[in-house]
Structures are given as structure tokens and as C-alpha cells.
Amino acid sequence: MNLQQVFSQSDAIGKAVAILLLLMSIASWVVILYKGWTLRKASGTVAQGVAAFWQASSLEEGAARVRQVDAGALVLPLIESTQQPASGTLAAAGDRAQQLTRALRDALHGVLNRLQFGQVLLATIGSTAPFVGLLGTVWGIYHALTGISGGGQISIDKIAGPVGEALIMTAAGLAVAIPAVLAYNWFGRIVGRIEADLEGFARDLRELASHGKNT
Numbered sequence: 001m002n003l004q005q006v007f008s009q010s011d012a013i014g015k016a017v018a019i020l021l022l023l024m025s026i027a028s029w030v031v032i033l034y035k036g037w038t039l040r041k042a043s044g045t046v047a048q049g050v051a052a053f054w055q056a057s058s059l060e061e062g063a064a065r066v067r068q069v070d071a072g073a074l075v076l077p078l079i080e081s082t083q084q085p086a087s088g089t090l091a092a093a094g095d096r097a098q099q100l101t102r103a104l105r106d107a108l109h110g111v112l113n114r115l116q117f118g119q120v121l122l123a124t125i126g127s128t129a130p131f132v133g134l135l136g137t138v139w140g141i142y143h144a145l146t147g148i149s150g151g152g153q154i155s156i157d158k159i160a161g162p163v164g165e166a167l168i169m170t171a172a173g174l175a176v177a178i179p180a181v182l183a184y185n186w187f188g189r190i191v192g193r194i195e196a197d198l199e200g201f202a203r204d205l206r207e208l209a210s211h212g213k214n215t
Helices: 003-009 012-054 059-068 076-080 096-115 119-149 156-210
Strands: none
Touching: 012 059, 012 119, 012 156, 059 076, 076 096, 076 156, 096 156, 119 156
8 A cells, every 4th residue: 555545545634644744844855955055055155254354454355355255144244243333323332342242243143043044943843743743643543443443343454454554654754853853963063163163253353353453
């Protein structure tokens, strides 16, 4: 019996569980493929962007060099945050070091939010998909036993088929959850490494800008 026959013989709840698992699988793989591509690119461009920046003679030239190595989305917001805020605003309150700390912190949070895109979805799917599959299994077994009890004589053949079909839901839940969990852990390590590099760059940039080394 193939999966199409199993799906066609399920009731409304069984079909709903199967469709939900399919949607969760599609969503997780879209995020996995997208984040795998973006983080692979980000790992190289951040290192190249930071190295290019420190070869410049001013912040303006450093920003231009960062754009040339296609690291603007991650490194450039930190550089741009060192610009003097408009006078008379709360952003200009305090001394220069305080202004830089506040601006660099906000810029760093914005960059990290982009890097962590999809992590919550992967964690949610990885933790809930097995239980969704288990729900389908329990409901399938209940539905099968209810049908068998009303069918008169009970035999192993009558039980094994419906119960086996219901257990497919458990396997489906695990098949959805395992890639999501593995990807979440893998991406977490990559994001953590990039975050450490950006935090170190932000600290160095703060020291540079706070001493007025803009030219």
C-alpha cells in the first residue's frame, strides 16, 4: 500500500495532520536552503569586509571598500552608525563614547536579526513535528480499532494493516523534525561565529571612532 492509498483512506483529521506535516516540511526546507546559501555567503563576506575596511585610510574609504567586497548588508550598518547624530536630539545626548555604544549596539542588533531569520521557525518545527505525527498515529489507531471492532471477527491481518498505516504518521513526523533540528544547530554555530566577528569589529570601530580617527 502506497502513501496515496493511506492518505485516501484516512478521515478528515488524518488528512489534516498529513497536510500539516507536509506544509511544515516545505517551510523548513525553504528556510534551510535559503539560510544555507546566505550564511555560507555571509561567512566569507564578513571576514573580507572587515579586512578590507582596515586597509582604508578613513571611515569613508573603508565604507567604500566594504561595498566593493559585497559585505555591505552586514558590515556597512556598523560603519554608518558611527556618523555624528543630529544635534539637539536624544541620540546626541551624552559624550561621544556613549553615542557610539548606543548606535553600534542598535546596528549590531539589526544585523543579527537578519542573520537569525528562520531560526525560530526551525526550532518550532523541530520540536512540534514529532508530536503532530504522534497525534496522527494515535488518531489513526483509534480510527482503525473502531472500524475493526464493528467488523465482527478480529484477526491479526485486520489489525496489522490499519495500525501499520497509522504508524506512518510517526515516521513522517520524525522525517520532518530531524532535518529542522540538525539545520537549527548547524546554523546556530555559524551565526554564533559571525556574531563574534561582528562584535569584535564593533568594539574596534568604537575605539577608532571615539578618538576621532575619521580621516
